[in-house]
Amino acid sequence: MRGTAHDLRGNLSIVSNATAVLSREEIGGETRAKLVAMVQKAIGVQHALLKDLSDLARLQAGQEKRVIERFDVAGLLVDLAGSLQSLAQERSLFLRTEGPKTLLIDGDAIKIRRIAQNLLLNALKYTERGGVIIRWDESAETGSKRWALCVQDSGPGLHGGPLVAALREATQEAHGVGDSMHGHLPVNTADTEHASGRQLPGEGIGLSIVKRLCELLDATLEVESKPGDGTLFRVIFPSSYEGHKD
Numbered sequence: 001m002r003g004t005a006h007d008l009r010g011n012l013s014i015v016s017n018a019t020a021v022l023s024r025e026e027i028g029g030e031t032r033a034k035l036v037a038m039v040q041k042a043i044g045v046q047h048a049l050l051k052d053l054s055d056l057a058r059l060q061a062g063q064e065k066r067v068i069e070r071f072d073v074a075g076l077l078v079d080l081a082g083s084l085q086s087l088a089q090e091r092s093l094f095l096r097t098e099g100p101k102t103l104l105i106d107g108d109a110i111k112i113r114r115i116a117q118n119l120l121l122n123a124l125k126y127t128e129r130g131g132v133i134i135r136w137d138e139s140a141e142t143g144s145k146r147w148a149l150c151v152q153d154s155g156p157g158l159h160g161g162p163l164v165a166a167l168r169e170a171t172q173e174a175h176g177v178g179d180s181m182h183g184h185l186p187v188n189t190a191d192t193e194h195a196s197g198r199q200l201p202g203e204g205i206g207l208s209i210v211k212r213l214c215e216l217l218d219a220t221l222e223v224e225s226k227p228g229d230g231t232l233f234r235v236i237f238p239s240s241y242e243g244h245k246d
Helices: 002-022 031-058 073-083 085-090 108-124 161-173 203-216
Strands: 069-072 096-100 104-109 131-136 146-153 220-225 231-238
Touching: 031 096, 031 203, 069 073, 073 085, 073 096, 073 104, 073 108, 073 146, 085 096, 085 108, 085 231, 104 108, 104 220, 104 231, 108 146, 108 203, 108 231, 131 203, 203 220
Parallel strands: 096 131
Antiparallel strands: 069 104, 131 146, 146 231, 220 231
């Protein structure tokens, strides 16, 4: 929350300073256009941060309810990745999908999409070279009724902080579940404890929302990251929920 408040103050300062300059009659048309674009971008960031704060507040207050239905999560994730291809191309990054063409599950389609979208946007925002891969698959463990969503980037990696520490602890607790997925993901061993630096602006609140949504859906959130070598987020969901009928 402190980090988000810092981001909000920073954007307000941009708007304040830019509008002060815009009030001067002597500035040229090109400079004025650049300042207007700067203000519009800052306002857009403000709206996004405030929406995230509102979403997080509802989740923390228990006002979000899960709506379980049968659907094809593979189709949902392919459509989501397609909608973000233009953003990836603008940043000269690749965005690839990997997984079975069809994966029928019981789940909350809207909230699963929100989780995947938050993770993808976060990865695209902070990755400067290479790109992002989104994977999905069902558990290979006999009798297991779970499936996994993975978002892997080639970005700077997560740095230290309370949220990262909590995610690392959750990863250790769920270590055995992740190993049951088909194949092995090419990721680095988590090493955030000795990482230098800090989390990037706006990173914490988006991941907090993802963590809360995972709790609501009885999902396990894991992270593997190494500074400079990218980050892997793995979310392991139930494929069905007790009491739900098709």
